[in-house]
Amino acid sequence: MAMKGQEDPHQLLHRLVVKILQRKEDKVIAEFQHVLRVISSNFSLTVEPDEFQVLEKIKKKLALQGHANDAVRFMQLYRQLQEQAVLANRWAVLYLLFELYQDPRKKRPKVTESRAFFSHGLASHATSTPYVARNTHAGQQPYNTPSSKHYSVSSSGIGTGISSITADSRPSSIPSFAPTPGYNLAERDVQSMGTRLAKIMTSSQPAEHIMHRSLLPSQAQVVDRSVYTIGEDENYLNESSEGAILRELVYIFQGIDGKMIKFDQSEEAYRIDKQIGVARAVRDQVHKQAELGWLHDKIKKYTENRNKDKTFGLVGQSFIAALQEELTEYYRLLSVLQAQLKQEDDEGMQSDPRCSLTLLRLSVWVLDPKQRLKWLAQLVDYCKDKKGGALSSAIHSYAMHGDPDVHGLMQHVLKLAAYPIQHFIDKWIYDGQLEDRCHEFFVAADPTVKDVGLWHERYSLRKSMIPSFLSMEQASKILLIGKSINFIRQVCHDHSVLNGQNKLNKEMLKKDHRSELLFNQDLDGGFQEIINTVYKETSKHLLDIFFSKYKFLDHLKAMRRYLLLGQGDFIKHLMDLLEDDLAKPANVLYLHNVTGVLETAIRGTNAQYDDPGILKRLDVRLLEVSPGDTGWDIFSLDYHVDGPIATVFKSECIIMYLRAFNFLWRAKRMEYILAQVWRGQMTYARMLKAIPEMAPVLHQCHMIAAEMIYFVQQMQYYINFEVLECAWCELWKQVTNAQDLDHIISAHEDFLDTIIKRSLLDPESTRLLTQLRAIFDLIIQYQSAQETMYKKALNELEAQQKMRNLITTRTQEGKWGESEKEEEAEKKRKANFICQVLPGCRAQFRVLSQSYQDMVQKFLVMLTEHNDESLKLLAVRLDFNEIYKAKEPKLRSPMIYHKQRKRVY
Structure with a gap:
């Protein structure tokens, strides 16, 4: 902006305002006063001189007001300005233009609510001189009327940057400044202000530096920490010291x-x-x-x-x-x-x-x-959405801080917040009471569960509420302690006092730092000691009641003796008594008849010496009848449990016992049948010597029976000793050394799982069990075929003996022993027996023998493919002479594999 000789800076500035606002000269008086005060002010810059930011503000302002074309025109002018090297402080010019563009008619805050525009006061010759446009008419009122507001500014203060001169910081109407008496704005003063503006726009130095140098010495040297506010009732600037800021x-x-x-x-x-x-x-x-x-x-x-x-x-x-x-x-x-x-x-x-x-x-x-x-x-x-144990875990995570100050602060907060958890734990492990109305403790209770399911279903762990300063093992023990107390009180109906717990409780109540033991377990093992002691005392008391008052071990032995066929004499006698009834169709078998037979078997064996309370629980159960079933298929023993022992012998466990009993009962029946077959063979072998033609058939029967007896004996040995007896020894060891009721329940469940799995009753062994039952069915067919053969042979033997007796009688009477006709009939009968009956029996036994061997061979292949090593060894024992191995290549592969491994090692 070049200075013209005929125009002073005052006139240039006025023309610039008119040009920018595009109004008449008499309509820009207020804006010109504002610009004049800005240029004449002593301020310190507080806005970053960001030319791009100011440029974007101007573009945004034009766009929001619907002047898109003006925004494009402005950018063109700005690019032309960039090409000129005249102005070094384009930012100051752009900011001045932006401030001048603000609409002064926009609603402003009241004077009483606004703040001072500047931290430094204006020079008296610049701020107190009114300005009247040259073209003001004679009748027009000047701007320094008595109604106009004026400001009294202190001569000291910290300067304010240009950021204070915004549209929101200006009053709704720019007041004129009252002139100082006896002082008029000289033309040279106006010129100095215009010169200062031109210097700002053309200088390469920062604008705030030039303005600071152009201040009066008295203004530039003032340093204070005061701020200025507009008084509510005064029309002047009120100075507030640093004390006002401190008070606020x-x-x-x-x-x-x-x-x-x-x-x-x-x-x-x-x-x-x-x-x-x-x-x-x-x-x-x-x-x-x-x-x-x-x-x-x-x-x-x-x-x-x-x-x-x-x-x-x-x-x-x-x-x-x-x-x-x-x-x-x-x-x-x-x-x-x-x-x-x-x-x-x-x-x-x-x-x-x-x-x-x-x-x-x-x-x-x-x-x-x-x-x-x-x-x-x-x-x-x-901790915004957390409560209970989760809240304490969150606080504890902050307490694990390396800074001792932070650690101390969080420890103090955690100590207060964790106190209710300590209270919950104390009430639970000493009294079995759960005072948790807001569900914030990690032990949850279901009040709808009855006492029968107290141990398994009523109480559980809320894993989300377990505090991080407690391990899962400690939480499980705490759950177990309170659960044991409630089990003793409500299920076992024992209300005796636990002396060990009361003694420990009194000792620990004396310690002031008891709550700190809860979350300082890394440094002090006192809390773990409390839990271990109470756990041992409570569990020991519960097991004493379980073993002495409710005779749990006797009930466990009864399950082994009766449902798992451990009482041999009782099972043998029961089969003898039930043989005729169980051979009938299942639909004609009645429970009361079978129950009477059970009582007879008990009185006739050593079972009568058992505890009457145990024998009273032993009963008979008839399973669901299917078409074609016999009494053998639906008969089962049962054992009734109630009270505390039902916690161990759950309904699921009883079902597993029944499954095991049915399998063992079927295997026992095979042993019983083959024993009868062997006795029949020993008896009929001597009787049928009179029929020499029977020798090959009898030999064939003996061979088949021997194979079947060996197979069943090996299966019985495997089931009774390798499965039942080994599992029972492990169970007894675990139960007698158990520390709590959960250990007993877990050991008992493991015992049943072992029996079910190794007795081919698990889903993985379904094919094996089906094949084994087919073999058992073939044994029953063999028994029936042999009985039919013996019946026919006995009929032939009886007919021959009858004829011999008749011949002897007639001979003693002096008559002919037999007539020609009788002799012919006798020969015809013998021929029919030898040529038709015996070959039919031999063919039937040959088919049974081949079917049996094929089934056993397939069964052995399945055993070798099973994952259980004991079943693989059972396959080796069943094929002791390796006959099936010679027939089936699949049985040779595992053995060759093992031999090769031995050679390698």
């Missing part, structure tokens, strides 16, 4: 807005009003310290909201109490600060500046509280 900061620390510092919703922080001219360093310092108020509000809001939540629980309320305790300590510090400020106000000028409270000293005072509140605010954020 103390209120901000408590979440109370002041006149200068208020909460900004957009930034979610406390900020000094943008309309107040404050040095950037002071503003930044205030904003940093005002963060303390934001932290206080965050914590206080959390405590107030959670106090209204009735489901937050005792742990949450303890946490709130810990936070409020920290806030109370914080309020004590604020009271000290307020007392210090009050004392300084009372002393006034007499106070020692070295001891007075300043922003810098205040930052030192609040440094430690700020750190504490910052950690508490982070903790509040992390």
